[in-house]
Amino acid sequence: MESFINEVNFFNGNDPEELVREYGTPVYIYNEDILRNRMETVSRIITKYPYTANYSVKANTNIHILKMALEEGNNCDAMSVGEIKMLEAAGFSYDRIFFVPNNVTDDELLYAIDRNIMISVDSLAQLKAVGKLNRGGKIAVRINPGVGAGHCDKVITAGKRTKFGISEEDIDEMLALANRYNLKIVGINQHIGSLFMEPEPYLAAVSNLLRIALQFEDLEFIDFGGGYGIPYHKLDGEKEFDMADLSARLEPILDEFVQAYGRTPVFKSEPGRYCVAEGSVLLGRVNSVKHNSGSKYVGTDIGMNVLVRPSMYNSWHDVEFLRDGKTLPREDMEETTVCGNICESGDLLAVNRQLPKAKRGDLACLLDTGAYGYSMSSTYNSRPRPAEVLICRDGSVKQIRRRETYEDLLQYM
Numbered sequence: 001m002e003s004f005i006n007e008v009n010f011f012n013g014n015d016p017e018e019l020v021r022e023y024g025t026p027v028y029i030y031n032e033d034i035l036r037n038r039m040e041t042v043s044r045i046i047t048k049y050p051y052t053a054n055y056s057v058k059a060n061t062n063i064h065i066l067k068m069a070l071e072e073g074n075n076c077d078a079m080s081v082g083e084i085k086m087l088e089a090a091g092f093s094y095d096r097i098f099f100v101p102n103n104v105t106d107d108e109l110l111y112a113i114d115r116n117i118m119i120s121v122d123s124l125a126q127l128k129a130v131g132k133l134n135r136g137g138k139i140a141v142r143i144n145p146g147v148g149a150g151h152c153d154k155v156i157t158a159g160k161r162t163k164f165g166i167s168e169e170d171i172d173e174m175l176a177l178a179n180r181y182n183l184k185i186v187g188i189n190q191h192i193g194s195l196f197m198e199p200e201p202y203l204a205a206v207s208n209l210l211r212i213a214l215q216f217e218d219l220e221f222i223d224f225g226g227g228y229g230i231p232y233h234k235l236d237g238e239k240e241f242d243m244a245d246l247s248a249r250l251e252p253i254l255d256e257f258v259q260a261y262g263r264t265p266v267f268k269s270e271p272g273r274y275c276v277a278e279g280s281v282l283l284g285r286v287n288s289v290k291h292n293s294g295s296k297y298v299g300t301d302i303g304m305n306v307l308v309r310p311s312m313y314n315s316w317h318d319v320e321f322l323r324d325g326k327t328l329p330r331e332d333m334e335e336t337t338v339c340g341n342i343c344e345s346g347d348l349l350a351v352n353r354q355l356p357k358a359k360r361g362d363l364a365c366l367l368d369t370g371a372y373g374y375s376m377s378s379t380y381n382s383r384p385r386p387a388e389v390l391i392c393r394d395g396s397v398k399q400i401r402r403r404e405t406y407e408d409l410l411q412y413m
């Protein structure tokens with residue numbers, strides 16, 4: 001693919017130079033059409049049985065994006081009280097929020113219990129804590145189905161080496177504990193990890209979870225988790241995750257389960273990245289170009305505080321350069337390392353890539369930044385966080401979060 005932003009008309013007729021004149025750099029730009037399309041797709045993964053998609057808001061908690069998820073009919077999963085509060089602000093009712101925390105305090109559990117928000121516990125200790133706080137209540141448990149997957153070790157959340165979930169061997173103890181506190185286990189959930197492009201590990205985990213589900217008598221829902229990947233190497237021709245194929249291959253597995261269980265619980269998924277990643281690009285200014293020991297460094301104002309994924313996970317984001325609002329063609333390329341403005345040698349966005357010849361004043365455009373982009377950003381090096389801007393379906397432009405100021409950095413002192 002020559003240029004993703006041109007191919008999908010990402011800016012929908014707007015001139016990127018105009019956008020950055022108005023909102024500055026670095027800036028996250030979102031495309032409403034792409035976001036809504038993805039959210040709509042996940043709401044149809046299972047059609048034969050009762051099903052809801054829980055958008056996993058850790059990927060992106062911008063309230064305007066949460067409102068889109070609400071309008072597209074998705075529920076949400078939250079990892080923290082902060083995320084629940086964002087969902088409240090976006091207008092979600094408590095029955096549409098699933099609290100899936102890890103290692104939380106009694107106060108955090110009580111926040112959800114007091115509002116009747118369904119909680120999933122992911123250890124026997126937390127099951128006991130909920131039992132004491134909410135004797136006789138309903139609860140869900142996060143099971144480790146024994147199969148994990150993901151783009152690197154840090155995001156694999158099931159299998160043998162993970163802090164998440166309750167293992168199958170602990171189920172007898174779990175049921176005894178629930179019994180002791182008169183807790184009714186009405187849901188089981190899993191999440192095997194983040195970013196897989198092939199459905200096999202997910203399908204294997206679904207089969208395992210459904211086999212385990214037969215040990216629970218009163219399940220109202222079974223949640224298979226998220227993790228569906230997106231093509232971060234799209235400029236090199238990487239294909240989309242085949243959601244239709246996943247749906248088709250899920251169906252016979254669900255048929256078999258429903259028959260064996262004798263009842264039909266609601267099935268759920270928890271996609272985060274798939275919903276939002278491709279709906280955003282990150283624009284930054286090239287402030288300097290230099291050569292160190294023969295390597296070309298293109299220095300931008302997109303520091304690792306703005307987008308941490310490349311430094312944290314070695315993640316790949318495709319890069320396009322824009323000059324006077326136009327994409328530089330992918331010809332006459334040279335080996336280039338694109339970096340940020342943070343005082344860390346690891347502050348690198350793209351290492352030794354073949355890229356068009358960028359110069360000072362160009363715009364660097366990082367693709368697929370909508371998931372774990374702004375939501376993982378920080379103010380490291382005392383740099384205010386960027387603005388977020390939405391290109392609406394009708395081509396109009398709306399700022400959906402203002403740029404932080406230096407005064408914001410000082411406000412808690």
Ligand SMILES: Cc1ncc(COP(=O)(O)O)c(C=O)c1O
Nearest residue numbers: 056191194226227270271272273
């Ligand atoms: C419990 C849980 N559910 C869902 C997700 C969403 O994963 P993804 O963004 O890969 O779909 C995560 C991500 O870490 C998670 O921890």
